[in-house]
Amino acid sequence: MTAIAVDIPLLTLKGQQAEIGAEVKAAVARVLDSGVFILGPENKSFDAEFASAVGAKYSLGVDSGTSALELALEAAGVGPGDEVIVPSFTFIATATAVSVLGAKPVFADIDPATLTLDSKSVSGALSPRTKAVVPVHIFGQPCDMDPLLSLAKSHNLAVIEDCAQSHLATYKGRLTGSIGDLGAFSFYPSKNLGAAGDAGAVTTNDARLRDIVNELRNCGRSAAAGYNHVRVGHNCRLDEIQAAILRVKLLRLEAWTAARRRVAAIYDEGLAGLPIKRPPLGSESSKPVFHLYTVRSDRRDALAQDLRRHGIGTGVYYPTPVHLQPAYAALGVKAGSLPVTESASREALSLPMYPELSAADAGRVVETVRRFFK
Numbered sequence: 263m264t265a266i267a268v269d270i271p272l273l274t275l276k277g278q279q280a281e282i283g284a285e286v287k288a289a290v291a292r293v294l295d296s297g298v299f300i301l302g303p304e305n306k307s308f309d310a311e312f313a314s315a316v317g318a319k320y321s322l323g324v325d326s327g328t329s330a331l332e333l334a335l336e337a338a339g340v341g342p343g344d345e346v347i348v349p350s351f352t353f354i355a356t357a358t359a360v361s362v363l364g365a366k367p368v369f370a371d372i373d374p375a376t377l378t379l380d381s382k383s384v385s386g387a388l389s390p391r392t393k394a395v396v397p398v399h400i401f402g403q404p405c406d407m408d409p410l411l412s413l414a415k416s417h418n419l420a421v422i423e424d425c426a427q428s429h430l431a432t433y434k435g436r437l438t439g440s441i442g443d444l445g446a447f448s449f450y451p452s453k454n455l456g457a458a459g460d461a462g463a464v465t466t467n468d469a470r471l472r473d474i475v476n477e478l479r480n481c482g483r484s485a486a487a488g489y490n491h492v493r494v495g496h497n498c499r500l501d502e503i504q505a506a507i508l509r510v511k512l513l514r515l516e517a518w519t520a521a522r523r524r525v526a527a528i529y530d531e532g533l534a535g536l537p538i539k540r541p542p543l544g545s546e547s548s549k550p551v552f553h554l555y556t557v558r559s560d561r562r563d564a565l566a567q568d569l570r571r572h573g574i575g576t577g578v579y580y581p582t583p584v585h586l587q588p589a590y591a592a593l594g595v596k597a598g599s600l601p602v603t604e605s606a607s608r609e610a611l612s613l614p615m616y617p618e619l620s621a622a623d624a625g626r627v628v629e630t631v632r633r634f635f636k
């Protein structure tokens with residue numbers, strides 16, 4: 263049997279490359295010609311431009327979203343013996359960032375509509391050792407932050423937003439990454455804002471936390487100058503080449519986000535009435551950015567196969583929740599302990615989503631899904 267080619271993939275960067283490839287090449291050439299590759303003018307400009315784009319006072323470029331989480335947690339004072347409440351329905355870096363600091367991730371369940379942290383479950387996971395909570399704006403859906411912020415206030419917890427998938431998403435008029443104490447962004451190539459390799463950023467409104475992250479990312483070196491190392495740090499700096507590329511793409515982020523929302527609206531309207539759960543399209547108080555458009559169906563695998571037969575790619579995020587990963591077996595969190603998370607892992611299916619996806623192709627995805635359920 264000949265394999266059927268996927269002509270509507272889950273994701274492709276080809277359209278983006280066609281749109282901005284020449285500008286990206288010019289930006290790379292500019293850096294090569296300058297001979298400045300580390301913490302130079304591109305980093306400085308990108309830090310200012312990204313902070314402004316996400317409504318935070320400060321942004322510091324780092325070498326990945328994973329590093330951004332680690333540095334943000336470390337700056338917030340998380341260390342050995344502490345507990346940090348995280349969702350289990352996320353990419354594993356949300357939890358490993360806690361573990362590598364010698365602290366313990368404690369998993370809370372998620373809200374069935376948005377698939378983001380459920381504050382009631384967070385409340386039940388609190389202990390005297392809880393130091394921080396990490397809401398993840400998964401798939402670009404803003405987490406309901408107000409109840410978490412009030413829990414954090416009453417229990418003296420740091421709030422670190424995992425914004426790896428939520429560039430420009432807003433919650434009650436505030437951009438994600440500007441709401442908690444710190445935000446951690448990923449610019450992994452497939453993200454809504456993606457570099458040509460690994461990259462990330464930490465955002466904050468707090469000058470003290472900014473200074474700590476700035477030192478941590480650069481071998482503990484004081485910003486003041488010279489070889490004065492004021493803390494034990496890391497080398498998590500963002501390359502000038504990546505910063506220059508990100509500056510080109512940041513100029514398009516609003517338009518690309520609007521295009522993602524248009525695709526989501528076509529899916530939302532076209533899939534209405536089917537026996538699947540659709541993600542919230544947004545409201546006055548919550549404006550998602552659809553890093554992924556993820557539906558849920560108890561016939562997920564059959565639906566994915568059928569779409570594939572019709573040349574349509576899909577993805578499963580995340581087939582195994584973090585608490586059931588072998589890496590966390592030693593924590594002894596049993597299957598069944600996070601029911602909403604576990605059912606989302608069984609049911610979630612992400613449909614093709616990228617800004618250049620045409621209305622006609624989105625319509626073909628809709629029709630194919632509708633035919634499957636007929």
Ligand SMILES: Cc1ncc(COP(=O)(O)O)c(C=O)c1O
Pocket residue numbers: 326327328329352353355356398424426427447448449450460461462
């Ligand atoms: C929710 C979430 N957190 C953290 C990360 C880690 O980011 P990176 O791959 O840039 O290290 C990712 C991306 O893969 C992610 O999706």
